[in-house]
Amino acid sequence: xxxxxxxxxxxxxxxxxxxxxxxxxxxxxxxxxxxxxxxxxxxxxxxxxxxxxxxxxxxxxxxxxxxxxxxxxxxxxxxxxxxxxxxxxxxxxxxxxxxxxxxxxxxxxxxxxxxxxxxxxxxxxxxxxxxxxxxxxxxxxxxxxxxxxxxxxxxxxxxxxxxxxxxxxxxxxxxxxxxxxxxxxxxxxxxxxxxxxxxxxxxxxxxxxxxxxxxxxxxxxxxxxxxxxxxxxxxxxxxxxxxxxxxxxxxxxxxxxxxxxxxxxxxxxxxxxxxxxxxxxxxxxxxxxxxxxxxxxxxxxxxxxxxxxxxxxxxxxxxxxxxxxxxxxxxxx
Numbered sequence: 188x189x190x191x192x193x194x195x196x197x198x199x200x201x202x203x204x205x206x207x208x209x210x211x212x213x214x215x216x217x218x219x220x221x222x223x224x225x226x227x228x229x230x231x232x233x234x235x236x237x238x239x240x241x242x243x244x245x246x247x248x249x250x251x252x253x254x255x256x257x258x259x260x261x262x263x264x265x266x267x268x269x270x271x272x273x274x275x276x277x278x279x280x281x282x283x284x285x286x287x288x289x290x291x292x293x294x295x296x297x298x299x300x301x302x303x304x305x306x307x308x309x310x311x312x313x314x315x316x317x318x319x320x321x322x323x324x325x326x327x328x329x330x331x332x333x334x335x336x337x338x339x340x341x342x343x344x345x346x347x348x349x350x351x352x353x354x355x356x357x358x359x360x361x362x363x364x365x366x367x368x369x370x371x372x373x374x375x376x377x378x379x380x381x382x383x384x385x386x387x388x389x390x391x392x393x394x395x396x397x398x399x400x401x402x403x404x405x406x407x408x409x410x411x412x413x414x415x416x417x418x419x420x421x422x423x424x425x426x427x428x429x430x431x432x433x434x435x436x437x438x439x440x441x442x443x444x445x446x447x448x449x450x451x452x453x454x455x456x457x458x459x460x461x462x463x464x465x466x467x468x469x470x471x472x473x474x475x476x477x478x479x480x481x482x483x484x485x486x487x488x489x490x491x492x493x494x495x496x497x498x499x500x501x502x503x504x505x506x507x508x509x510x511x512x513x514x515x516x517x518x519x520x
Contacts, residue, residue: 199227202234206434209233214451235314242312279352291338
């Protein structure tokens with residue numbers, strides 16, 4: 188009751204999708220969990236993973252351990268020679284079954300169940316996928332499709348187009364929720380008007396003057412008007428710039444994982460500063476952590492640049508060897 192009167196409880200947490208970049212969500216949740224409790228967990232794609240695990244009573248610190256210790260390449264569940272076949276015949280490179288089974292294992296272990304965990308077994312989770320015609324497909328532990336298996340619902344939301352094969356619901360293809368509600372805050376506000384919330388947004392300012400036509404289309408379809416909504420709610424949204432980590436960087440190094448966790452933490456602390464909490468973090472401590480995070484970012488960018496340069500040189504060397512071999516072959520015919 189004290190928390191309710193003070194405006195500290197209950198809150199909903201709304202989390203954006205972003206593939207493996209979702210590791211930053213765990214870092215942010217650790218800091219937010221020191222000041223707020225959440226009774227509704229809303230997410231899309233990577234945010235859907237965090238939403239169901241939190242709704243299964245995982246603590247933010249446990250999420251950090253689970254994600255930090257997971258080898259994400261385990262989710263790439265197809266041999267290299269099957270990739271073109273899967274893409275042509277199943278509209279996705281990887282089946283995604285390894286991912287679904289991992290989510291299922293996390294849920295049954297935490298809830299100590301032998302049967303599959305359904306959405307209705309969770310403490311208020313709402314996750315979104317996308318489907319042609321119907322648009323948004325909602326899995327709500329207290330509403331629509333509450334009887335659905337939770338790991339399947341997350342797999343639907345995490346069906347990254349062309350990367351994971353789309354799932355089927357009622358005989359129709361379901362795609363990544365990010366195509367419709369990548370940052371499901373607007374959908375949340377429309378569905379639960381007046382409910383207090385904190386949201387986590389994975390993204391960075393869009394300051395590009397020139398880009399490809401394809402990038403423009405992707406920005407319109409996936410991001411839509413997200414940035415304007417984020418800018419209008421500075422005291423409700425933690426903004427996490429995860430660059431240079433990409434959505435499908437499943438082969439992240441430990442250093443890159445640590446960076447995502449750290450940038451999530453500092454972004455949440457900056458939100459707490461904007462909320463002017465009496466017992467919140469100090470500006471000096473947050474500024475120091477931000478500088479540390481930017482140093483980590485710069486080091487990762489440089490490491491990736493060197494790695495890419497070495498890869499390019501190897502490709503050039505292979506091409507040269509092949510060209511010489513072909514030249515000698517034609518010369519001695």
